[in-house]
Amino acid sequence: MGDLTTTTAGLWLAVVLSGLYHGINPGMGWPLAVSAAMMERRTSALWAALAALAAGHFVAMLAILLPFTAMTTLIEWQREIRIAASLLVIGMGLYIAVTRRHPRFLARVPPSRLALWSFLVALAHGAALMILPIYLGLCSVEESDAGHRAAAEIMGENVRLALAVSVIHTLAMIGAGAALAYAVFRWLGLRFLSRSWFDLELVWAFSLLLVGGIGLWAAI
Amino acid sequence: MNLRPDPTFYPSPKLAMEGPVEKLAFTLMLSPDFSQPDGLAVVNVDPSSDDYCKIVHTVIMPEKGDEFHHFGWNACSSSLSPLTGHAFLERRYLIIPGIRSSRIYVVDVKEPLNAKIHKIIEPEEVFAKTGYSRPHTIHCGPEGIYVSTLGGGGPDGTDGPPGIFIMDCETFDIIGRYEIERGVQDKHYDFWWNLPRDYMVSSEWALPPQFENGLVPEDLLSNKYGHRIHFWNLRNRTNIQTIDLGENHQMALEIRPAHDPVKQHGFCGVVVDTTNLQGAVFTWWRNEDGSFEARKTITIDPQPADPDDLPDLLKGFSAVPPLVTDIDLSMDDRFLYVSCWGTGEMHQYDVSDPMNPKLAGKVEIGGIVKKTKHPNGKDFGYGPQMVEISRDGKRVYWTNSLYSTWDDQFYPGDRGAAMVKADVGEDGGLALDPKFWIDFPKGYRTHQIRLEGGDCSTDSFCYPSV
Numbered sequence: 264m265g266d267l268t269t270t271t272a273g274l275w276l277a278v279v280l281s282g283l284y285h286g287i288n289p290g291m292g293w294p295l296a297v298s299a300a301m302m303e304r305r306t307s308a309l310w311a312a313l314a315a316l317a318a319g320h321f322v323a324m325l326a327i328l329l330p331f332t333a334m335t336t337l338i339e340w341q342r343e344i345r346i347a348a349s350l351l352v353i354g355m356g357l358y359i360a361v362t363r364r365h366p367r368f369l370a371r372v373p374p375s376r377l378a379l380w381s382f383l384v385a386l387a388h389g390a391a392l393m394i395l396p397i398y399l400g401l402c403s404v405e406e407s408d409a410g411h412r413a414a415a416e417i418m419g420e421n422v423r424l425a426l427a428v429s430v431i432h433t434l435a436m437i438g439a440g441a442a443l444a445y446a447v448f449r450w451l452g453l454r455f456l457s458r459s460w461f462d463l464e465l466v467w468a469f470s471l472l473l474v475g476g477i478g479l480w481a482a483i
Numbered sequence: 484m485n486l487r488p489d490p491t492f493y494p495s496p497k498l499a500m501e502g503p504v505e506k507l508a509f510t511l512m513l514s515p516d517f518s519q520p521d522g523l524a525v526v527n528v529d530p531s532s533d534d535y536c537k538i539v540h541t542v543i544m545p546e547k548g549d550e551f552h553h554f555g556w557n558a559c560s561s562s563l564s565p566l567t568g569h570a571f572l573e574r575r576y577l578i579i580p581g582i583r584s585s586r587i588y589v590v591d592v593k594e595p596l597n598a599k600i601h602k603i604i605e606p607e608e609v610f611a612k613t614g615y616s617r618p619h620t621i622h623c624g625p626e627g628i629y630v631s632t633l634g635g636g637g638p639d640g641t642d643g644p645p646g647i648f649i650m651d652c653e654t655f656d657i658i659g660r661y662e663i664e665r666g667v668q669d670k671h672y673d674f675w676w677n678l679p680r681d682y683m684v685s686s687e688w689a690l691p692p693q694f695e696n697g698l699v700p701e702d703l704l705s706n707k708y709g710h711r712i713h714f715w716n717l718r719n720r721t722n723i724q725t726i727d728l729g730e731n732h733q734m735a736l737e738i739r740p741a742h743d744p745v746k747q748h749g750f751c752g753v754v755v756d757t758t759n760l761q762g763a764v765f766t767w768w769r770n771e772d773g774s775f776e777a778r779k780t781i782t783i784d785p786q787p788a789d790p791d792d793l794p795d796l797l798k799g800f801s802a803v804p805p806l807v808t809d810i811d812l813s814m815d816d817r818f819l820y821v822s823c824w825g826t827g828e829m830h831q832y833d834v835s836d837p838m839n840p841k842l843a844g845k846v847e848i849g850g851i852v853k854k855t856k857h858p859n860g861k862d863f864g865y866g867p868q869m870v871e872i873s874r875d876g877k878r879v880y881w882t883n884s885l886y887s888t889w890d891d892q893f894y895p896g897d898r899g900a901a902m903v904k905a906d907v908g909e910d911g912g913l914a915l916d917p918k919f920w921i922d923f924p925k926g927y928r929t930h931q932i933r934l935e936g937g938d939c940s941t942d943s944f945c946y947p948s949v
Contacts, residue, residue, distance in 0.1 A: 290565055374681055454498060458487070460487060461486055462485065462571045
């Protein structure tokens with residue numbers, strides 16, 4: 264299989280690239296790390312804020328992936344599950360493309376609770392969902408190599424896979440965010456913040472549609 | 484929609500100071516006898532323009548009797564925090580409440596010379612959705628547009644306490660009340676906040692029966708006007724502390740926090756001390772443990788006067804009180820401007836040390852007794868009132884009317900609208916620009932001024948200046 268969207272290497276690349284993409288988006292929080300470091304006048308506050316953002320993002324990934332991990336044991340339904348997941352992602356993409364609204368309840372989260380905010384924003388904007396078709400793709404690649412095995416064994420393997428996907432995605436995400444936050448804090452200055460911020464909402468929605476569409480195509 | 488943040492949104496106060504200089508000002512015009520509809524004047528303040536000092540456009544409202552007072556933008560620099568989730572709003576609409584009618588106008592000023600009404604929110608909608616009346620101060624913040632009100636429900640606005648309500652920052656729909664726990668707060672006036680530190684401060688003027696038909700002397704002398712400031716957990720929407728400035732400190736009005744969010748102090752102006760007729764400014768600050776304190780740091784003495792020169796209200800005192808009716812803080816948190824509406828003076832204090840303000844400059848214009856003329860020879864009518872500072876801190880603009888019925892008590896007769904400008908020296912000092920004078924249409928008075936691209940009493944910042 265030479266197709267990048269269905270090979271293991273291609274799918275892992277997608278995990279990393281989506282992480283980088285989420286990380287550089289100011290909407291996922293890196294400017295908050297800059298603000299924290301400037302407010303407290305120490306670089307360690309930058310790392311603490313980034314750690315909180317990463318923790319929230321990571322847990323949001325797991326919150327989406329683990330329920331589907333449980334379902335991957337239903338091997339005979341695998342195709343349907345992948346189709347449903349892809350449709351879910353496409354639905355989220357359409358919703359964001361049409362409404363382009365930021366849920367107001369996110370503004371109620373106090374600035375001191377960055378991990379909670381990061382968790383909620385990753386769910387609300389579909390960042391965690393974006394990973395789902397990629398993860399299910401990886402599950403099916405692994406599965407086709409393995410043949411028939413006990414459900415518990417598959418489950419254990421897929422939990423490990425979900426953890427690996429979440430860890431690698433989050434590392435890529437926070438790596439990209441940290442690089443930008445540190446650069447703005449140390450060298451580029453706040454002017455860079457307002458100049459480099461682009462409205463990614465539509466691009467974001469199309470990313471969801473794209474990922475969902477590829478997932479759907481691969482499943483069918 | 485923008486693809487990038489509005490260029491007039493600045494991450495920090497320092498960057499706001501470095502932005503382009505304002506070329507237009509927006510000034511509210513009110514008809515004190517309600518014979519004409521109120522309006523918004525677009526004033527050219529660009530000295531290089533042929534239209535300098537001219538009103539280049541007016542938006543006249545369809546209704547009468549609104550009584551315009553304060554107003555604000557739909558969006559400001561606070562949008563640049565990812566926490567708010569709307570970085571791509573435009574600074575495009577002015578939200579103008581009528582404090583007498585409770586009607587709210589949303590005026591689209593994207594093309595300032597063609598500014599027009601975008602939406603009207605009728606008073607019934609405000610009453611039904613919030614239980615509040617008489618909307619006043621506007622600030623844009625994390626959950627949308629926050630509007631303070633001076634009245635509760637019922638015809639005279641005393642059915643329940645006044646408070647703050649929230650409007651959607653895109654559709655301008657009223658969402659509902661802000662407060663979840665208001666504590667002892669039962670009056671309202673101004674409010675502002677520190678966004679990264681998540682606290683809000685609010686102040687108290689009076690209940691509607693105490694101001695709508697004029698100042699009630701018995702209430703003032705028995706210290707029944709507002710004299711407390713309230714501190715809130717902003718996102719929790721709860722009152723966490725109330726400080727009583729002392730009941731003699733009547734009418735705690737403008738709240739001016741330091742613009743730089745790293746600083747945890749601010750100021751509040753008090754109109755009159757009933758024990759000695761002084762005007763005062765309090766400095767409030769937040770301690771490391773999150774508690775707040777306030778201390779009086781500026782007092783301005785009344786000036787002796789012949790009772791014959793005084794309106795009925797003041798004859799018995801043989802003195803004219805300064806009446807600190809507005810204060811405004813420069814973007815670098817260095818100079819605090821204090822309007823003395825009674826004596827006809829604009830004071831400039833160096834508040835580099837907020838606990839120890841020093842008088843750095845002063846301009847005399849108007850006044851109940853002194854009636855100082857503008858350098859161009861024209862009468863200023865009333866005293867210096869709503870004051871607004873350019874972002875770079877070099878120009879200070881102000882108008883002359885306080886509130887229709889109060890104007891008539893302190894300055895009987897109709898004395899005309901005014902808007903003047905003073906220039907600030909390199910190291911402080913204040914001098915009126917003899918060439919700057921705006922002629923307003925007959926029968927109007929002027930109140931708050933907003934400057935194109937933001938000013939020193941609109942924008943809230945999420946990143947420090949350093």
